Amino acid sequence: MASNAAPGLTHDWPTTAAEARALQDTIRKDVVVAPLGALPIRHVAGVDIGFEDQGATTRAAIVVFDADTHERVDEALVRSPTRMPYIPGLLSFREVPGALDALAALHVTPDLLMVDGHGIAHPKRLGVATHLGLASGLPSIGIAKKRLVGTHATVPEQRLAWTPLVERDETIAAVLRSRPRVNPIFVSPGHRTDLTNALDWCIRFLTRYRLPETTRAADKLASHNK
DNA sequence: GCGACAG
DNA sequence: ATCTTGTCGC
Numbered sequence: 001m002a003s004n005a006a007p008g009l010t011h012d013w014p015t016t017a018a019e020a021r022a023l024q025d026t027i028r029k030d031v032v033v034a035p036l037g038a039l040p041i042r043h044v045a046g047v048d049i050g051f052e053d054q055g056a057t058t059r060a061a062i063v064v065f066d067a068d069t070h071e072r073v074d075e076a077l078v079r080s081p082t083r084m085p086y087i088p089g090l091l092s093f094r095e096v097p098g099a100l101d102a103l104a105a106l107h108v109t110p111d112l113l114m115v116d117g118h119g120i121a122h123p124k125r126l127g128v129a130t131h132l133g134l135a136s137g138l139p140s141i142g143i144a145k146k147r148l149v150g151t152h153a154t155v156p157e158q159r160l161a162w163t164p165l166v167e168r169d170e171t172i173a174a175v176l177r178s179r180p181r182v183n184p185i186f187v188s189p190g191h192r193t194d195l196t197n198a199l200d201w202c203i204r205f206l207t208r209y210r211l212p213e214t215t216r217a218a219d220k221l222a223s224h225n226k
Numbered sequence: 227g228c229g230a231c232a233g
Numbered sequence: 234a235t236c237t238t239g240t241c242g243c
Contacts, residue, residue, distance in 0.1 A: 049233070051234050086234075088231040094234095095233070117232050127232065148232045186232085 013083055013097055020084070020093045024124050031130055033120060035194045036112075036139055041067050043074075044201065045110035046214030047102075047132065049095040050222050051082065058082045058098035061222035064110050065214060070205070072217065076105040077225055088148070089123055092131035099132050112193075112201060113140040114214040119190035119198065121165055121173035123149050133191025140190030141198040142173075143215055147186060155184045160203065162187075174199050179210050 014020040045064045052059055057079050064074040078101045084094040095117070103109075118127030119142030129142030150167035152175045159180050165173035165188070173188035174195060187202045189195055205212035211219075 049234085051233085054235075086233065088233095091233055122232080142232085144232050146232060148230095 014093055015083055017087055017090060020087075020090045023093075024090075024126050027131075027134060028124055028126055030134055031120070031125060032192050033125075033189045033194055034192065036192065036197050039111070039139070041111045041139075041201075043067060043108055043110045044112045044114060044205070044214060045106075046205075046212070046216070046218035047099055047113055047115045048215065048218035048222050049099055049116065049128075052079070052226070055082055055085070058095065059222055060095075060098040060102035061218045062099075062102045062106060062110075063214065063217040063221055064106060064108050065205075065217075067111070070213065074106050074108040075217075075221055076102045077221055078102040078105050091117060092126060092128040095128050096132050096135055099128075100135060103136055110138065113138050113190065114201065114205070114212065115140055115142050115190060116144070116215055116218070118142045118144045118148055118173070118186060119188035119193075121148060121150060121167075121186055121188040125172070127188070127190070129188070129190035133193075139192035139197075141193050141201060142186075142188045142190050143202055143212065144186040144188075145183070145211075147175075157181060162199070171195065176202065178202075178206050178212075179208070182210050185210060 115129035119129035133140030
């Protein structure tokens with residue numbers, strides 16, 4: 001098992017791009033893309049990570065919802081020192097440590113994480129949502145606003161229409177029209193979920209906006225506390 | 227060699 | 234991501 005498998009254990013977190021890339025090749029084998037199955041999902045969390053002080057401080061926001069009633073049951077906003085610069089493909093090493101701190105500050109541990117950013121729709125199938133799932137041990141899905149890798153057909157304008165995002169003959173995400181006439185979002189499995197689960201849970205929390213309520217709530221919690 | 231490049 | 238004002242549109 002990877003040495004960073006438990007929340008908060010980020011003492012040996014990589015600080016350089018070379019270390020991070022080496023670690024990616026080790027932990028990518030531990031990623032599980034499979035249906036949630038019969039696992040009871042009672043609490044779903046929206047996770048959003050941002051930065052302050054020109055990147056020196058990481059700000060992680062998490063809002064936990066009741067999966068059935070969508071009632072807001074818990075939240076956490078935690079600031080911590082940033083360990084890595086932003087490097088395309090290595091975003092998780094910049095964001096996951098802060099997210100783990102916020103996860104540890106919750107009173108209600110969520111059963112599913114909905115993370116801002118890609119899950120397996122990543123060059124090494126290790127986007128921030130996948131990495132956070134792996135590091136926390138929790139099932140996760142990724143919801144991103146922009147493409148990182150892969151190609152896809154034009155998505156029909158009808159709400160909830162979607163086309164597969166493909167790379168190397170592999171479907172890695174669904175490009176979903178969450179709102180008519182608005183740029184689609186990229187929904188991908190993170191860890192311990194599959195594409196169907198990811199689409200399913202994302203759609204359950206969609207209302208009239210481009211992003212699901214989980215993501216919007218975490219986003220607001222963070223920005224309202226600047 | 228020339229772009230592209232989550233947050 | 235973040236730095237930033239007004240502005241077009243439902």
